[in-house]
Amino acid sequence: MAARLRSRRILLPLLLVVVLAAWFAGARAGSSAATFTQQNLKVSGTPEADGDPVDLDATLYLPEHTPAPAVLLAHGFGGSKASVAGDAQDLAERGYVVLTYSARGMGSSGGLIHLDSPDYEVKDGQRMLDQLAARPQVQTDSSGDPVVGVVGASYGGALALMLAGTDDRVDAIVPMITWNDLRQALFPQSTKTGGTGVFKKQWTASLLGSTLIGSGGSLGTTPSADQLKNLAEGDTQQALCGRLAKDLCQGYVQTATTGESTDDLLDLLGKSSPARVASKITIPSLLVQGQQDSLFPLSEADANAQAIAAAGGDVKLYWDTGGHDAGFDTEPLRPVVADFLDSALSGGSLAGTPGFQVEVASGALASDTTAPTSQLRTSMLAPGVPSRDASGRVRESSAPLTRMKLSGAGQFVLAPPGATPAAITSLPGAGALLSALGSAGSSLNLNALPGESATFQTEPLAQALTVTGSPRVTVGIASSAKEATLFASVVDVDEDGGTTLPSQLVAPIRVTGLGAGSTQDVTIDLPAVVRDIPAGHRLRVVLSTTDQAYAMPQEARLYQVSLAGDGMLTIPQARFTVTDAGSAVPWGGVIGVAGGVALLMLLFLVLHRRKLGGRPDETLTGTPIAIEGLGKAYGDGFRAVRDLSFRVERGQVLGLLGPNGAGKTTTLRMLMGLILPSEGRIRIFGHEVRPGAPVLSRLGSFIEGPGFLPHLSGRDNLSLYWRSTGRTADPYLEVALEIAGLGDDVDRKVRTYSQGMRQRLAIAQAMLGLPDLLVLDEPTNGLDPPQIREMREVLGRYAATGRTVVVSSHLLAEVEQSCSHVVVMAAGRLVAHGRVDELVGDGASVAVEVEPVSKGAEVAKTVAGVDEVRVVDGVLVVRADLQARADLVRELVQAGVAVSRVAPSRGLEETFLALVGEEA
Amino acid sequence: MPATGHSEGLEHLPPPSETVSPDGSAPGYSARRTLGLRVEARRQLTRRRTQISLGFLVVLPFILVAAFSFGEPGNGNPQTALVDLATSGAANFTVFTLFVSSGFLLVVIVALFAGDTVASEASWSSLRYLLAVPVPRSRLLRRKLTVALGYCLLALVLLPAVTYLVGGVFYGWAPLKTPLGGTIEGSELAVRLAIAVGYIAVSLLFVAALAFLVGVYTDAPLGAVGGAVMLVILSNILDSITALGDWRRFLPTHYSLAWTDVLSSELIWNSMVRGALWSIGYSAVLLAWSWWHFDRKDITS
The missing domain is CATH 2.60.120.260 (Galactose-binding domain-like)
Structure with missing residues (x-):
């Protein structure tokens, strides 16, 4: 029994944990446990113009299963391979071989920044492709080329475009928030009249200017080791330029100083522009551009898209809500990029996917801070970008x-x-x-x-x-x-x-x-x-x-x-x-939650059903209380009640007697179904007591003080209590109120009552509906003597109607005076059970205080009808009937013994103390 | 002279009924009739805390009107934050009031109604007498939760309804101006407001379930309400720590302001659906926990 109970106690929390775990697992669906390995490489890049060798710091990520298609992942300006590590790991988990490297002049790579120059950075990119081609883990296509896509944002995006326009081993590209023509981007001119536009001085300064100090990227506060070396060698110009190539640096410094472009700089920027090679790109391209981007606005991506589409490449456009101004997070785009690469590199078809996707910021008040809510709108055709239909014909698409x-x-x-x-x-x-x-x-x-x-x-x-x-x-x-x-x-x-x-x-x-x-x-x-x-x-x-x-x-x-x-x-x-990505219903979550709730309900029903049932014991239907082998051990191991068995028959007034801590209240609480026995059982009229057992409706109880709503009057409390029982029978409210004897106070709020008034009201509440079994725990506590006497009357009269009363008390006199039967408990055990007068003894004992005692005892033994003479604590205790008592007193007085007091001996008290003493 | 009762009335009582129902219950008793909703509703409605909470929600709009009347009259510049728009009409006043009260006031009220309902019975000791009726334990929880949620819903409907009327009287019945420059009016406005209130109700379900669970554990009503509110605040604090990244989405209060999405020109369900799912999910677990615990609890209060 105990073992079963314990196993059930473990079962439910366990189930809860399982449901919770499933929940979290569901919420994190997609984060599969795919593994990958990574290794650092040192790849030698294109040497600088002066012949200085350049080492590039690279990392190769190998997925669980190889050979696999590869992705070359390039980072943004001022970053390093570490800034794309998250994207690389994501792609590796999705099963791609991923190669990332710090571009020259950035991170731990050597060399100078040439701004995606075809002579340096693009050639470096080709060396990276060589690396991939040489590896057996990289899948190859029919011609022996590696299957490889190039992905990058900003600086890396332009590299992807230029690499694709230079090297035909590239099979797909995803350039993000990047430029088409650096001349137009940095000297924008928004009319067709031509000529150099207006110098975008702030953006240019924050990009190129930042490389002048430190090691490239964000503004450093200390010059790099190279700069110090250059200073020491007297090359002040290169020292000023930091890791920016000298030709670029000079052009920038001059332009920034005068606000006018130099032809040299424009030439260099032109060389570093995908516009030069975009017409050679014929592979699938996903162009992601940001709407919040004053550096490389949407028009740059459109120019790339038009050129690639015209050359025959399959172009998809994606306008993100971010950009260089608002910040650009690649994480939400990972699934978009992966879907595209899956189709483009694994020979899937791109025909069904929309050509143009636009995120539209919902403008919601930032309810979800990690990902601003936005709507995804799609169109099969991008405006202004020609596309090929199924038959390969080029269709012009213009926006309405x-x-x-x-x-x-x-x-x-x-x-x-x-x-x-x-x-x-x-x-x-x-x-x-x-x-x-x-x-x-x-x-x-x-x-x-x-x-x-x-x-x-x-x-x-x-x-x-x-x-x-x-x-x-x-x-x-x-x-x-x-x-x-x-x-x-x-x-x-x-x-x-x-x-x-x-x-x-x-x-x-x-x-x-x-x-x-x-x-x-x-x-x-x-x-x-x-x-x-x-x-x-x-x-x-x-x-x-x-x-x-x-x-x-x-x-x-x-x-x-x-x-x-x-x-x-x-x-x-x-x-x-x-397409409403913003309003998509997460069906997985819906089903998960619905399933979880249904499971919990089912569990509840099953457990609930199991608790019902238990047929009544027909032989005991006339017995108000039958307790067998009852025991209660609390969670801390304290055994309040053990092995308690007794019965209470109809019409009895049973006193449950015991010192404080004997287990009386615990027993009564178990009788009411408030606490669960750890062993044994209680039957009321044959029905086993459990929490909520219907048979409890035949029991009226008052236990450990009253419980009322303090803000209601006594009368309201009783009537509301009766209404909460839902019973239709007569509550005998007036009889109960009469017993409470509150008079007009019954209509005052309970919070104004004295302890005794509450007590009487609670006893009246216990009597509502005249229960067949009335259980009162210490009912006379706090009552004054007239009220106690009245209470005794109440109990007697109540039992006289054929109902049963159980009263607990630690006061002997009270039990002796008001009860017909008694159960004596001590330390959780039953020590005696029977009629009060049986326990007291049939002949009454009398205590006689005499002086001197020894002579009194001598005399007493000679009186007829007196038997059993003892001396207890200096008092003569004898058993004698009424006649014999009178004789005894007369004899004592005649014998010259002084009689100061004749009183009934506390028979039950003796028994009680004796019994309890044994236990203790 | 202490009053004493009289027991003469007992002399003429009928003997106990001899007819016994098969489940051993007293005449007229049926577990299904115990603790009726109306009885429980009355038990709660007569309490000061219920009356004061609901009364405060009625008074709050007037306090806000009074507070706004202290401000300088607008200088003609169109302002667009919710607070600047608040006095532009009944609808905006309502949205503003919901915005400022949903974060804490409504949380406290919901925690009070749901957390206090069982804990206060325990503290008054009336819980054991209800269980001795006997009201089956799970039925007691069901009834108490139903009534508590009913009062929460009443509070949630009462506040915007009164606010709308008060706003209309003081600021006119202009259509809703959103912070993004759009306007929403007519039946669309009614639908939007209903969705907002509905979502707030669902997202506060978590608070109710949490408070209910704490209330089932403790005998101190203050502990139940305070404990639940404290956990909600903890969740809010964690939500503001960006280092937690995406993990914050699992926080039950993460989507608590998602209802403001109804203010955009097109209705966006994204956050609201997710927020509702999390709230319902957490609530189901917390409520199951409450039932599981209460079913086995030794009632010693």
Whole structure:
């Protein structure tokens, strides 16, 4: 029995643990326990121009099963192979051989930074491909080439593109947030008129400038060992340039100083641009670009996509919500990249997958901080990117255009001298902050300063639209100088005039050949963004003369800006299917939770069923209480009751007598089903007692003090208690209240009652419905003598109706006076059980206090009818009937013995003390 | 002179009934009728803490109106944070009130209703008399939980309903302006608000289950409520530690503000579905635990 109990106690927590564990496992589904091994390599790269050898620090990850397709993973500018370790491990767990390496000039690799130069970095990439080709773990295709994809973000993304355009061993690429033409990226020009654009001084400084000190990457505070060496050798220029190649460094320093580009620098940047080789890329390409990116905006990826698609490559575009401004996290993209690589490298088909996927920030108030909620919208075709249909024909795909009329007269705007104050739209690294300010439509309008910006506005939108890409507008520009530099943007204006600059992007234009009152019409490609514009909002085209992030002319200029052409704003709108990644229901979780809840309920039902049942003992249905072998051991091992057996018959008033701690209350609690016996059983009218056993409804109880709702009156407490029993029978409320004897106080709140009043009310509550068995635990505690006498009456009269009463007490007198039967307990055991008068003895004992005692005893023995003469504690104790007592007293007095007191001897007390003493 | 009762009434009582039902119960007793919902609802409603909690929710909107009236009148600049929009109309006032109260006030009220219900009976010693009726233990928990959740729901509906009316009277019935510049009105607004309240209810289910479990363990009502609130605060603190990364998604309060997604122009279920699943999952485990423990507990209070 005990063993079964214990095993059940273990079973349930165990099941709970299993359910919980399954839960967590389900929640982390997908994190399979695939293993991989990794090893560090030292690969010799392309030597520097002066012949210095260059070692590249690389790591190879081998998956569990080989041969497998390989992935060359390149990192971003200023990073190292460690910054892509997470992505590498993920790919290795997915079964790819992964090779990562620190690019030259970064991390622990040697050499100088040539900015993805085809002569250095791209050749390094080819050496990495050689490494992969030489390894047996790498799967090869029919021609013996390794099956390899190149994945990288930013600096690494451009490397992927250029490597793919240079080396045909590459089978798929995933370039992320990278450039098409570094000249356009760093000197953007947003019109087709040509010419070098406006120098993006802040971004360039935070990229290249950071390499001038330290070892590349984030701004260091100490010069590198190489720099110190260069300083010592007198090569101050190289010392200044740090790990940036000298030619690049000089070009940058000059440009940063003057704000004007040098041809040498433009040539170098041109060489480092995928634009040069993109038309040779014919492999599947997934181009991921960020919407919050003022360094490499969406238009850079579009240019790559158009070139690759035109060359016959299969292009997928993915516009992420992040970017260089807002930060770019590759982790959420891992499944997207892996799916693409799985199809592209394992010979799967890409035909069914959408060509264009756009994450749209939901703008929710950041309920989930780890991954901002966003919606995924997809379209089979990317706007402006030609694609091939099933038959291989090239199809032009252009986004549907919406045209909206702009209004606004020609305006004069000032380019302030010294380009101060300047508008602030983006700050490298702090873009997210500005965006938060801007997207809230804040009144802090730093995007366009009054007097420095011209605006043209549409009517409120009749219906909502989604800008997907680069809107266009044509304006006429005249300048007080020969040139004009302007920053154009489209602003979302809500009904109340609050403005939002989508993605905080501006499109710089630089118009040359002006002056002497000539006006030039230019068509501006406004920043490419994704934004839902609700109905009722307006779109406003803003042309600002300043922007903090760009190099601006230092002299004061006055421009006149007016609408030109048809005066329309042309807005591209891709047709999307909302695949709603943002609203996808995690069915696994739903099923898991539903299954878990169902399992718990089933478990509960099964266990509950098992508890029911147990047929009554027919022979005992007339016996109010039958206790057999009852025992209770508490959790701490204390045995409060052991091996207790007795019966109580109908009509008895049973006294449960014992000193404090004898186990009386524990027994009564077990009788009420409040605590579970550890052994033995209790039957009430033949039915075994368990928690909630229906037979308990025939038992009325008062145990260890009253329990009332203190905020209700006595009467309300009783009637509410009766209602909570749900019984329909007559509660005999008036009889009970009469017994309580509270008078008018019965309508006062219980919290105002004295201890005795509560006690009497509780006894009345126990009597509600006239239970067949009334159990009272120390009922006279706290009552005064008249009330105690009354209580005795109550118990007697109650039993006289044929019902049974059990009273516990540690007071002997009380039991002796009010009970017909008694059970004496001590230290948890039964020590005596029987009728009170039997235990007391049939003949009454009398205690006679006499002086001198010895003579008194002599005399007593001679009296007829007196037997059993003892001296106890100096008192003469005799057994004698009434007649004999009178004789005894007379004889004693005649014999000259002084009789000071004649009293009944405490018969039960003797028995009690004797019994308890034995136990102790 | 102490009053004494009188037992003469006992003289004329009928003898005990001789008809015995097969399960041995007293005449008129049926376990299924014990502790009716209305009885339990009345037991709880008569308590000061219930009345004060519900009353406070009714008064809160007026306090907020009074507080807002201290501010300078708007300078015409459209402000878009929830608090700036709060006085723009009934709907925004309601959303703002939900936003400021869902994080702590409603948590405390739910913990109070659910945690105190069993623990307070234990502290009054009335629990043993209910069990001696006998109300079967699992039925007692079921009834108590049902009524407690009912009051929680009442509180959750009462607050936005009163707030909406108060907001309408003081600030007009303008449609909901979202912080992102959109507006939501008409039946769509009603649906959105209902979803928000519904989600808050589901996400607070976890708090209720936690408080209920602690309440089943302890005899001190304050301990039950305080313990549950403390664990919720712990979860919130852990949620703000970014070093925990994705593990924070397993925290029960991680998605507690997901209902604000109803404010976006298109309804986004993502976080709400996940939050609801976690909450229901945790609640199921905690409640099963409560039942398991209470079924075996020795009632010694």
